[in-house]
Amino acid sequence: MVQFVQIVVNGVFTGGVYAIIGIGLSLIFGVMRIVNFAHGVFLVVGMFTTLFFFERLHVDPFLVIPLVVLVGGLLGIVLERFLLEPIVRAPEHASILMTVGIGLVLSNLLLFAFGDAPQIINTRYSTSTWHLGPITFSTALTIAFVLTVVVIGGLALILERTDLGRSIRAAAQNADAAELQGINTRRVRSLVFGIGFALAALAGALLLPQLFAHPSIGPTYTLKAFVVTVLGGMGNVAGAIGGGLLLGVTESLGAAYVSSSYRDAFGLAAFLLVLLLRPAGLFGRSRT
Amino acid sequence: MRDPGFTLTLRHLQAGYGDVQVLWDVSLEVRPGELVALIGANGAGKTTTLRAVASLLRARDGEVQFGTNRLDRMSAHDIVNLGVAMVPEGRQLFNQMTVEENLLTGSSLSRTRPLRRSNLDRVYALFPLLRERRLQEASTLSGGEQQMLAIGRGLMSAPRLLMLDEPSLGLAPTIVEEVFGVVQDIRREGITVLLVEQNVQQALRIADRAYVLESGRIVLAGPGLELLQSAEVRRAYLGI
Amino acid sequence: AAPASGEPIRLGAISSLTGSFATFGSMERAGYALAVDDINTAGGINGRPLLIDLQDDTSNANTALTVAEQFIRSGVPLVLGAYSSSITKPLAVYMARQRVPLLNSNSADDSITKPGSDYVFRVGQNTDAYVKPLFGLFKQLGGIKTIAILVSNNALGHSVENSLVTQAKDGDYQVVFDQAYDEGLTDFRPVLNRIKDIGADVLAMSSYEADAVALMRQIKEVNLNAKVFAGAGATGFAIPSFLKGGGEAVEYVITSAAWSPDVHYPRAHELFARLKAFMGGVEPSYHAIRSYAGATVAADALRRATTLTPEGIRETLLATRLTTPFGTVEFKDFNGFHNQNPLPSILMQVQRNKYITVWPPDVAVGKVIYPTPVWTARK
Amino acid sequence: MRRTPPSGSHPATRPRIGAGTSSLTGALVLLALLTFYPAAFPSFITLGVTIVLFAAMASAWDVLGGWTGQLSLGHAVFVGIGAYTMALLVLRNGVAPWWGAMVGMGASVVVAAMWGGVTFRLRGPYFALASIAVAEMTRIVANNWARLTGGAEGISLPTLPLFLGLDLFSRRVEFYMALILLGLALAVAWWLQRSRFGYHLQAIREDEDAAMALGINPTREKVWAFLASAALTSLGGSLYGIFLGFFEPRGMFSLDLSVQLALMAYIGGAGTLFGPLIGAGLLVGGSEVLRIYFPGKSLFVYGVLIILVVLFAPDGLSTAVRRARRA
Amino acid sequence: MPEVLRTERLTRVFGGLVAVNEVEFAAEEGEIVGLIGPNGAGKTTFFNLVSGALRVSGGRIFFQGREITHAPAYRRAELGIGRTFQVMKPFPRLTVMENVLVGAFLRHPSRLAAERWAAEILKMMGLSEFAAASARSLTTAGRKRLEIARALALNPTLLLLDEVVAGLNPVEAEGTVELIRRIRDRGTTIIMVEHIMRVIMGLSDRIVVLTHGRKIAEGTPPQVASNPDVINAYLGTH
Numbered sequence A: 001m002v003q004f005v006q007i008v009v010n011g012v013f014t015g016g017v018y019a020i021i022g023i024g025l026s027l028i029f030g031v032m033r034i035v036n037f038a039h040g041v042f043l044v045v046g047m048f049t050t051l052f053f054f055e056r057l058h059v060d061p062f063l064v065i066p067l068v069v070l071v072g073g074l075l076g077i078v079l080e081r082f083l084l085e086p087i088v089r090a091p092e093h094a095s096i097l098m099t100v101g102i103g104l105v106l107s108n109l110l111l112f113a114f115g116d117a118p119q120i121i122n123t124r125y126s127t128s129t130w131h132l133g134p135i136t137f138s139t140a141l142t143i144a145f146v147l148t149v150v151v152i153g154g155l156a157l158i159l160e161r162t163d164l165g166r167s168i169r170a171a172a173q174n175a176d177a178a179e180l181q182g183i184n185t186r187r188v189r190s191l192v193f194g195i196g197f198a199l200a201a202l203a204g205a206l207l208l209p210q211l212f213a214h215p216s217i218g219p220t221y222t223l224k225a226f227v228v229t230v231l232g233g234m235g236n237v238a239g240a241i242g243g244g245l246l247l248g249v250t251e252s253l254g255a256a257y258v259s260s261s262y263r264d265a266f267g268l269a270a271f272l273l274v275l276l277l278r279p280a281g282l283f284g285r286s287r288t
Numbered sequence B: 001m002r003d004p005g006f007t008l009t010l011r012h013l014q015a016g017y018g019d020v021q022v023l024w025d026v027s028l029e030v031r032p033g034e035l036v037a038l039i040g041a042n043g044a045g046k047t048t049t050l051r052a053v054a055s056l057l058r059a060r061d062g063e064v065q066f067g068t069n070r071l072d073r074m075s076a077h078d079i080v081n082l083g084v085a086m087v088p089e090g091r092q093l094f095n096q097m098t099v100e101e102n103l104l105t106g107s108s109l110s111r112t113r114p115l116r117r118s119n120l121d122r123v124y125a126l127f128p129l130l131r132e133r134r135l136q137e138a139s140t141l142s143g144g145e146q147q148m149l150a151i152g153r154g155l156m157s158a159p160r161l162l163m164l165d166e167p168s169l170g171l172a173p174t175i176v177e178e179v180f181g182v183v184q185d186i187r188r189e190g191i192t193v194l195l196v197e198q199n200v201q202q203a204l205r206i207a208d209r210a211y212v213l214e215s216g217r218i219v220l221a222g223p224g225l226e227l228l229q230s231a232e233v234r235r236a237y238l239g240i
Numbered sequence C: 001a002a003p004a005s006g007e008p009i010r011l012g013a014i015s016s017l018t019g020s021f022a023t024f025g026s027m028e029r030a031g032y033a034l035a036v037d038d039i040n041t042a043g044g045i046n047g048r049p050l051l052i053d054l055q056d057d058t059s060n061a062n063t064a065l066t067v068a069e070q071f072i073r074s075g076v077p078l079v080l081g082a083y084s085s086s087i088t089k090p091l092a093v094y095m096a097r098q099r100v101p102l103l104n105s106n107s108a109d110d111s112i113t114k115p116g117s118d119y120v121f122r123v124g125q126n127t128d129a130y131v132k133p134l135f136g137l138f139k140q141l142g143g144i145k146t147i148a149i150l151v152s153n154n155a156l157g158h159s160v161e162n163s164l165v166t167q168a169k170d171g172d173y174q175v176v177f178d179q180a181y182d183e184g185l186t187d188f189r190p191v192l193n194r195i196k197d198i199g200a201d202v203l204a205m206s207s208y209e210a211d212a213v214a215l216m217r218q219i220k221e222v223n224l225n226a227k228v229f230a231g232a233g234a235t236g237f238a239i240p241s242f243l244k245g246g247g248e249a250v251e252y253v254i255t256s257a258a259w260s261p262d263v264h265y266p267r268a269h270e271l272f273a274r275l276k277a278f279m280g281g282v283e284p285s286y287h288a289i290r291s292y293a294g295a296t297v298a299a300d301a302l303r304r305a306t307t308l309t310p311e312g313i314r315e316t317l318l319a320t321r322l323t324t325p326f327g328t329v330e331f332k333d334f335n336g337f338h339n340q341n342p343l344p345s346i347l348m349q350v351q352r353n354k355y356i357t358v359w360p361p362d363v364a365v366g367k368v369i370y371p372t373p374v375w376t377a378r379k
Numbered sequence D: 001m002r003r004t005p006p007s008g009s010h011p012a013t014r015p016r017i018g019a020g021t022s023s024l025t026g027a028l029v030l031l032a033l034l035t036f037y038p039a040a041f042p043s044f045i046t047l048g049v050t051i052v053l054f055a056a057m058a059s060a061w062d063v064l065g066g067w068t069g070q071l072s073l074g075h076a077v078f079v080g081i082g083a084y085t086m087a088l089l090v091l092r093n094g095v096a097p098w099w100g101a102m103v104g105m106g107a108s109v110v111v112a113a114m115w116g117g118v119t120f121r122l123r124g125p126y127f128a129l130a131s132i133a134v135a136e137m138t139r140i141v142a143n144n145w146a147r148l149t150g151g152a153e154g155i156s157l158p159t160l161p162l163f164l165g166l167d168l169f170s171r172r173v174e175f176y177m178a179l180i181l182l183g184l185a186l187a188v189a190w191w192l193q194r195s196r197f198g199y200h201l202q203a204i205r206e207d208e209d210a211a212m213a214l215g216i217n218p219t220r221e222k223v224w225a226f227l228a229s230a231a232l233t234s235l236g237g238s239l240y241g242i243f244l245g246f247f248e249p250r251g252m253f254s255l256d257l258s259v260q261l262a263l264m265a266y267i268g269g270a271g272t273l274f275g276p277l278i279g280a281g282l283l284v285g286g287s288e289v290l291r292i293y294f295p296g297k298s299l300f301v302y303g304v305l306i307i308l309v310v311l312f313a314p315d316g317l318s319t320a321v322r323r324a325r326r327a
Numbered sequence E: 001m002p003e004v005l006r007t008e009r010l011t012r013v014f015g016g017l018v019a020v021n022e023v024e025f026a027a028e029e030g031e032i033v034g035l036i037g038p039n040g041a042g043k044t045t046f047f048n049l050v051s052g053a054l055r056v057s058g059g060r061i062f063f064q065g066r067e068i069t070h071a072p073a074y075r076r077a078e079l080g081i082g083r084t085f086q087v088m089k090p091f092p093r094l095t096v097m098e099n100v101l102v103g104a105f106l107r108h109p110s111r112l113a114a115e116r117w118a119a120e121i122l123k124m125m126g127l128s129e130f131a132a133a134s135a136r137s138l139t140t141a142g143r144k145r146l147e148i149a150r151a152l153a154l155n156p157t158l159l160l161l162d163e164v165v166a167g168l169n170p171v172e173a174e175g176t177v178e179l180i181r182r183i184r185d186r187g188t189t190i191i192m193v194e195h196i197m198r199v200i201m202g203l204s205d206r207i208v209v210l211t212h213g214r215k216i217a218e219g220t221p222p223q224v225a226s227n228p229d230v231i232n233a234y235l236g237t238h
Ligand SMILES: Nc1ncnc2c1ncn2[C@@H]1O[C@H](COP(=O)(O)OP(=O)(O)OP(=O)(O)O)[C@@H](O)[C@H]1O
Pocket: B017, B020, B022, B040, B041, B042, B043, B044, B045, B046, B047, B048, B049, B089, D008, D009, E136, E137, E138, E139, E140, E141, E167
């Protein structure tokens, strides 16, 4: 029983990390209808940025988060301005191809800048834990989890409740009409892409103390992000938490009690089922 | 309270899509407080004219001026800030947002936010159906309900100049009456109106002045009632 | 001897200089480059300089095949490469068909030389060789009965797994847990909790670079104890970044390795230092040394060959017996392997965040610390 | 005042009807020219095989992705099924590879029918995401089900019987086989361009509801398109398996491979006759050129190339060229 | 006259809203039936139910005596129900000709015959000169005609027209009215939704009035026009 609880708890906390991996992707899809294949690479950019500051400034990786988020945001805005804005009226797949290209270019730039060895940092809490009765919690995962909930909650609130949020959604759904309401849709798109990139970078910063950074690891994260967001509902920001948790727990239980070699398959099976049965995501309003 | 001094002037406007030129030479004027109708056959370029004014479409040549501002050099959202609102053809709603969210989006500029509550009440008073459907997603509204929402959203920004593109399209007769009533009310409040309508008779009846657009050129202009009597208009647009 | 001069003799080499295996490509490049330098300053191939034309396969098998065709068409008598088994295998199939020898240094999969082909030669150890010393050590230590196996779900991992299972059976050890995990975003906690539940004297693992650190960290986190934590497939457990990234979590881990600077082969220490300098201060892994050895072996064969044709070189390779800084290289048939270098591998243990060679006894420079202290007893 | 016509419009922006014959000639000339490739570039036959084979598979992808508008990012499944079925039958049952390829085609068709039947009610990006999931799951199963597939270690093909007296491992033979496959794929695309079935597919792509109102059963037509696409891709996979001689699930069922096929079709121009061919030529041939001229930087430059094409020809190169020629 | 369409207690619910409420409706061969009612009354929903674009919540639908309540949309098109969409749905990347051709293939599997048939329909709809233009470039009126043309290509027994006159000026509207008469004269039964009274009163043999999803009146144009309920709910006193 303790073991079962432990495994579920692990799943939940890993799920928190998954949520933060997916959230930027979900936002960018929800608002810009872009299926962002570069998302995982953005995350890796966040990892390397953290690494860079960590090694230069010799401070705790969690302390450089604001800097990393800022860098991510700016990069996102620049990319949007110069590469995505020009194709805003092109067919849907053009943006997919564009993000594939962006991902290749970014990961190779990382390769030139940081070399091709996997980078691992060792911090106090990389392996530290705290306990609640017989259950063990990873400190790094806990910090990541709390930050995730705060960030996603805040973002969801902004999108649902504020004028800014409504403007963002309006620009997403009908750019011309949004312009006619005085919304600067170009700026909104840049902003959203910037936020999306910043969120991915944040995820990278949160993950670095536990996992490693490598220029070519991006696609793995992209795939995870797809799964998370579909489970939670593409574009449904708050749903990403639910999607992440569901994925985390499914994988944990599957890996522990069935077989770890099929771990990813459990998540994918859940993903496919949700797609088929509730296309709007488990936590979205169903449109049918 | 009448707004002083903001006249909309189009001078020799040319515009089009891709390699197709639609507007060849459009000059017209809408003075403060006026209700001006723009009529013409399908494809004459009425919508294109409004889109060019709103800067949704770049003019190829000519000028669009509102007061002292050159609209053709501004971006669409900045024009809205000057107080020029447009209710576009084909509704153009925010489909995945609720009725109320659509309306609120219409008043998100700092200039209009203070008036938000009262504007919302006014729109709901005008179209009670919309109040009933407040929390429904715009995409699931009936055609007519969508039209009401589009007009309502346009009013939410408390404009100086309101451009309406076929507001009566697809509305039930009683509602059409109401909409034309609303248009006149709006004008009475001092808001300038540029109206594009296929319901030529009604439009000319309430318009101070009207222009007739044909193949991208203004071919006739004059007071609404006068045009209504014109043999040419009657034959070409009223089928009488 | 005087430095080589005249018309160079050209060999082809294929490695992953870009793409997902680029980490190892840069190691191979360093090894080849230093070897060519050394060979040519020492008189080259009977006076003529050696030229290794190193081409990037972009971590992609199609590209490797395209490059191989161009090499063969341009008359290269021998090709060196590639790094990843997934590229080396199709390459080996093609080279064998074209009857041009392929000299591989770094792919570890057993299946490259088992059953192998007449045209494929491997300098590096196979996974059987990685696993073997572990069991030698276990026997010496005593008190070990049960083994849990956790490997990455790829060719190398399964190859190690097979070697472990077979050799465990031969030595009468009981395999109490045996699973593979998917690479990538690695949350090992669920599996580790299972293993903790089951309990085993040895946890034998095989992982690429980065997973190895994550694995050890999470072992510490879930407080999983064993008498021995073993990196049975070398790779991720036997490279410098394992120490750097793992910190105290990797202390006492015993890993098999192809090579260490401790070994008593000639010029081993010196070469290690030169490679490090060549790579701008990055610590070379054993892959660089093995590539160096591969190039040396190739040069040796060229020197001895009567004709510089693929067939001539293939025949000379068969008679290779050469001591390199990496160790003795010869190509033998044994246990189903064909043209495989039978060099044993060594074991190193992490002690005070350094690799200390602990096995076999004749090269060991330190003593094994055994059993591994439980996590709670460490500070 | 003149009475203006009820609707105004502009002359042909896309004169497609009747364009069929000239593009047919084009295709035949192209195929004829390609038959000289091995003689002209004897050191680059491997490259030629790769280009022609990927062109054929990208064209096959395009039947579903371009003509029907169902963006699949899981077509590697069929490449894998084609390669594995053929190889396993050769290895385990001694079945000749061409029969194995036929069986693989059948297996792919069955898989496509089930896959399509289940996921075709998903629209737009959701279908694409589902296809990624299907392919990844297939990869994981193939990787783990060692008893069936040989597992993660992969399988290699030993000697193969001669095919009509030809050595299937000869690059030259492989080239002509790939060319025949490309011819087949082009024939299908040419037929789609003008047949009722092709129009049905395009109608579904443009607006499924409207298509249904015109008596088209979208699910059925999409499934047919999927079957055709899967069958052709599977043949390509069998040939690819022979070409490689060794393969493992992570390569054969990889997302990367699926994305590449889609990329080729889109870059060249999806839903056009020559688009996928142009895309394959550019991406495969181009990356070889880049590899030689930008050693170490080729993937970077490749990425830049994709970005440039999307920026300046978002509808694909063949569409851009056609537009440029008209202007 | 044989009955072409009949619905029994046809009902459709959206969440809490009953958009079509137990509607009994019938149309006979060769009739033009006008369907009117306030905005949101359920007219388009009714069309969607009859054409199969939406599933029914209750009740039954018969076409030429055959029950089609649960038949899929494409099957109904095959049987002979053609429709236009209020929110127009052209195939934008196909030419005008190709748009019609897609429908024409249903009755004419051979391409040549289909093309001939499509050309004929384009001519009838006055769209011939735009045959090679892309559907995207048509104006509102053009697109409305294209909607009709496409539906006509099916050679339908029953044609559902949803506001095909709205947005046309009176002269253009007259042209479309003329067209609709011609279609009827070829034997096609027509049900049309329209808010322009001049058009609907002039064209319809019979008019059915919906409000809040319920049928509140039915009869000849003069009967309906003078029905106080209809005046109250829809026409207004103006
Ligand atoms: N996006 C577009 N691309 C190409 N041509 C267009 C586009 N939009 C409109 N046109 C063309 O421009 C011309 C004028 O169209 P516009 O919409 O301004 O006419 P309109 O007077 O508003 O007609 P309607 O009464 O039908 O709304 C038409 O010939 C139309 O075909």
